[in-house]
Amino acid sequence: MAWETIIGLEVHVQLATRSKMFCACPNVFGAPPNTLTCPVCLGLPGVLPALNKQAVLFAVKTAKALNAQVHPHSLFARKNYFYPDLPKGYQISQYEQPLATTGKLEIETPGGTKVIGITRLHLEEDAGKLVHEAEFTRAGVSYVDLNRAGVPLMEIVSEPEISTPEEAMAYLRALRELVRYLKVSDGNMEEGSLRCDANVSVRPEGSRTLGTKAELKNMNSIRFVGKALAYEVERQVRVLESGGKVAQETLLWSEKLEKTLPMRSKEEAHDYRYFPEPDILPLAIEGERIEALPELPWDKRARFKRVYALTDEESGILTEHPALAEFYEALVEAFPNPKTASNWILVELLKTFRPKMNRLDFFPAVSPKRVARVLSMIEDGIINQSTAKDLLARLLEEDFDPEAFVAQQGLGQISDEKALLAWIDELFERHPSQVNEYLDGKEKVFGFFVGQLMKMSQGKANPRLLNTLLKQRFDARKPAS
Amino acid sequence: MGIEREQVQHIARLSRLALSDDEITLFKGQLARILDYIGILEELDTSATMPLYHPNAEGLSLRQDIPRENGPAVDLKGLAPEFDEGHFLVPSILETNASEQERA
Amino acid sequence: MPNLPFLTLAELRSGYSRKEFQPSEVIEAHLKRIEALNPELNAYLEVFGDGARDRARALDKKLAQGGPLGPLFGVPLAVKDVLCVEGTKTTCGSKMLEPFIAPYDASCIRRLRDQGAVFLGKTNMDEFAMGSSTENSAFGPTRNPFGLERVPGGSSGGSAAAVAAHLCQAALGSDTGGSIRQPAAFCGIVGLKPTYGRVSRYGLVAFASSLDQIGPMTKTSEDAAILFWAIAGHDPKDMTSSTRPVPPLEALFGQDPRRFRLGLPKEYFVEGMDQEVRDALLATLAKLEGLGIQVEEVSLPHTPYATAVYYIIATSEASSNLARYDGVKYGFSAKHADSMLELYERTRAAGFGLEVKRRIMLGTYALSAGYYEAYFKKAAQVRRLILEDFTRAFEKVDAIVSPTTPTPPFLLGEKIEDPLTMYLSDIYTNALNLAGLPGMSLPIARTGDGLPVGMQIIAPAFMEERLFCLGRLIEELTNPPIQGVPFDQPIA
Incomplete structure (x- = not known):
C-alpha cells in the first residue's frame, strides 16, 4: 500500500528583545543561574506583568511578513499547569483571539514552490530550565534556573500541509531565514531560540480521514527534525502494515539512539484551564504602529x-x-x-x-x-x-x-615575456623527452610544463600569457609540414 | 446539581491539593450546594452577549524595551525553602525525562 | 495637647503645620494604644514599633526644617497584610506565606512613603482576602470594637477594627467583593473601593485580578478622599491601571451634592434585609430629600445573579492566582517530599486553610474542561449584563444608594460553618466589583444594640468625587456613630 504523510509544525521563536516579555530583566543567554530574575519573573506574590512593546511589534512584523491577518484586538490567556520551571503555575499565552491567523509561507521543494498555510501566530512567555547533569547536581534533585522564565516567545503553528520530512526541513529553513531577515530572532536551534514540535500522521494514499497523530519533541536542529520525522513516518507505517494501531502520544527524539521514544506522561491528561488573562487588557494593534517590512x-x-x-x-x-x-x-x-x-x-x-x-x-x-x-x-x-x-x-x-x-x-604576477621565455627554454633543455612526447601528439604533457613553470615562478606567472608563450615555443619546434 | 466524589478527587488533583477523606466529603456537599445556587445563571439567555473579562479597559500602555542592570534583583537564598548552587531545589522530575530512558 | 489618635487627617495636618505636636509624638500615642488594645482586638498581626519610631524621628527633623507639608505627612497608617511592604512579613493571613518577607514595596506603599506617611504595622484579614468575617485568618480572628463577640467583617477586618478603635489614623484595605466596604460598615467607619483601574494593584497579593482594588479605610469621607488621592493614578507596573489623570484634591469636593439625583435599586429590597438596616437607610434618604435631593427608584434587574457570577469569576481567577504557592520559590514548603507531585499536594494541603481550598476547588471546577462554557464564560456574559444595568441606571441618576450589608455585624462563629450564607453577606457590594465601579460605605446609624449600620454610595466609573461630596453631606446630617465606641477612651 502507498502511504501519505501529514505533518504540521509548531515552532517557538525566542524574540531578540533586550528585556523579557513582562519585566525589565535582560533577555540574554548564558548568565549565571537565576541572576536574570526579579519579583515579576519569579512570580512573587503581588506582581503584575508589564507587556514589552518590542515583543508585540516583532510578532506583528512577522505576521505581516507571513501574510497573516493581524487582529485589531487580541487577548492574552493563562495556560494553567504545575511544573517547577513555571513560577506562577500558569503560562501567559494567547488562546482565543491570538495576535494573527491565516498566513502562508512558501517553501522550495524538489517539485517546485509549495505554499504552507500558517494557522496562527501568537505571543507567549518562556518557562525556566531544569538542570540535572552538571558537576554540582545530586541524584534525586532537580535544579531550577529561572533565567529563561518570561523570555518572549512567538509561536507559529502551520497547517497540516507538510508532506515529507524534507518539506518540514525546508519550512524550518524558510522560517529561520525570515526571522533573521526581520531581525526578530537569531533563529538558532542549537541554543533553543528556535524550537520545533511536530505533529505527524500517516494514512493510505487517497484516504480522506486523518490518521492518529503523534507529537514529536526534542529535536534541536533542522537535521534532527528531518531524521526524527523520517524515523517516525517509517515507524507508523510499520505499525499500520503489521495490523497495529498508532497511539496518540508525545514522543521524544533521541539523537543518541536515533529513534523516537514515548515520553512517560507528566501527569494525568492535561486540562490547561485556559481563560483570558485578567492582568492584561485586550491588546489593540493599530496600523500606523507597524513599521515597513524590509525586503523579504x-x-x-x-x-x-x-x-x-x-x-x-x-x-x-x-x-x-x-x-x-x-x-x-x-x-x-x-x-x-x-x-x-x-x-x-x-x-x-x-x-x-x-x-x-x-x-x-x-x-x-x-x-x-x-x-x-x-x-x-x-x-x-x-x-x-x-x-x-x-x-x-x-x-x-x-x-x-x-x-x-x-x-x-612582490606578489604581482610575472607578465614579463622575456623572463617567461627564458624559463620555458630552460625547461625544454631539462626535459627534451617530454618535449618530444608533446610534439608527437601527446598533448597532456602540456600541463606538466605549466605546472613546472608555475613552480619556477613561485606561482606568480601570469597563466594566460604563460599558456600563449608555451604554445608559441612548441609551435616553433614543430617540424614544418 | 450533584457532584460525584470522583469529580471532587479529580478537581483536588488538578488543584494540587491533598485532601483528606473528611475534606472530600465536606467539599462534595458544599460544592454541590454552591453549584446548585450558581445554576440560576441558566435562566438567562446570553447567546448574544459578549463576555466581559476586563472592566474599564480603555487601552493598554505597553512597556518600552529597556533592560535593567544585570545581576540578581532579589536575595533568593533568603527567600527559597531549598536553594543551592544558585538554583532552587525540588524533588527530581527525571523519571519523566527521555535522557533517563537513554541511559537505561 | 489634643488626644492624638482621635484626630482626623485634616486636623493632624493643621496641627503639624502649627507645630502643636510632631510626628514622633503622634506615632508614640498610636503605638501605646496598639500595645494596650491590640491583644484583645487582634487587629494587627505585626507592629513596626522601632521602624515607625525611626521614621517618625526623621520626619520630626523635616518638620523642624520647615517647608510645605503634604496631606500625608506624618500620618500613621495601618496596612492590610495583603500588601507588600519591603523587608516585612506579608502573610495574607495564611500559613502559606508565614515565612515570606516581601523583597519589594507595593506601588501604593511606595507612593505613601514618598509623601511622608508612617506605617504602623500589618493588619489581620481573611486568608488571601477570602471571607467576610476575618475568621478565616490563620492567625486568629479579629474582634469588632463595637462588640467583642462580633466579627469586624472581612476580609479587611483588621484594618477596619484598627481605624474604629483609633489604633491608626487610617488604613489601607483591599476589596474584591466588598472586603473594604463590608468591614467598614460593621466597624462604623468609611471605606472606599475605588474604580477598577484607579489604583495600581502592583504589590497587592492577588485574589481575583479583575475584581481586586486597593482602597482607603478612614474615619471620615474627607480622610478617604485624601488617602484615595494619594494612591490613585497610573502605574506602568500595572497594565490595568488607568492613564486618566487624577483630579486635584480640592476638586474631589468641588461638587454640590444637593443637586444630585439618587437612585435606589428596587431589587435590593429583598428578603434578608434587616429591619433596622432598612429603616436607617430610609431615614437617611428622607433627610437628604429634606435638603431637596431627589431620590428615585432605579432597576438593576440582574442583581439576583450577581453573587453567582461573582463566585464563579472570583474563584476561577483565584484558582490560577494561587497556583504560584507551590513550595518551590518562597513561603511554606512541605518537608521530605519524595516527588514533585507530593511536594505540591502536601505543601498546598498544609499551607492553605479550608475556605481557600474550597474556593480553589470551585474555581478549578469552573475552568475545567467541559465546564468552562457553562460556568466561566456564562458568568462573564452575565457580568456584562450587570454592567449594562448600572450604565442604564446612571443615565437617570448621579449616584446609587443602598445598604452596605443586609445585616449588622454578626456573631463570631455564626456563619463560618455555612459558606453559602457567608457568601450572601456581600450581595450589595460584589456587583460593583463585577462592573468595575467605585463604591463607598459610610456609617449612618447605630442599631438598638449599638451596632453600626453602613450605607453604600455607588458612582459611575472614575467619578469618586461624587462619593466624597455626598459622603461629607451625609456625615453632617447623621453625626457618625464612631463616637462612643468601647475603645474611645484615651490611653493615659
Missing part, C-alpha cells in the same frame, strides 16, 4: 536571480542571511561582475562566514570594497587566482591595503 528573503532571492543572472542555488545561498546579501550587493557595486563576485563568495569566503551566520548580529569580517579590489587585480592581470586566494584569506584575518601589500611583497 523570497523577494530578494527573485531579484538576485533576475538582476544578477544568478542560478537558484547561488541566489539561495547569497540570501540566506541579510548581512551576506548586503555584502554581495556592496561587492557587486564595487566590482560589477556579479557572476565572478558570487563565485568568489561561495568558494572562498562562505566557509569562514558560515559558522557565524546563525547569529542575528553576524557581519562579514571583511570589507566588500577590499574584496572588490582584490578581484579587480585579477581582472587587470596584476595578480593570479592563487595569490588572490591567499590575499582573501589574509583579509579575513586582518584589514590591510591589498594593492600596497601586493606591491610591497
